[in-house]
Amino acid sequence: MNPTKGMADEKPIRLGTTMADHKALKVVGLLFASITIAVMLTTALVVKGHADGHYSLEASELAE
Incomplete structure (x- = not known):
């Protein structure tokens, strides 16, 4: 029995990180x-x- 078998396929759990x-x-x-x-x-x-x-x-042109 190999305890590491299948662990490479699982996604790692990231706590506290947002993507x-x-x-x-x-x-x-x-x-x-x-x-x-x-x-x-x-x-x-x-x-x-x-x-x-x-x-x-200048605003003088508007006043004339």
Whole structure:
């Protein structure tokens, strides 16, 4: 009788550890990446518009 027979097939018991769902982490990563890209693109367009003179921080043009 071999007491170790079949023990290699059993999964080890891990107490106190949690495993992350890799598919969900990819979805969250893609969500954050797409939001980051959208913010960077919007910022670049606003800065370019301000540099070209389309936007002004002065409110005097509206008052006239």
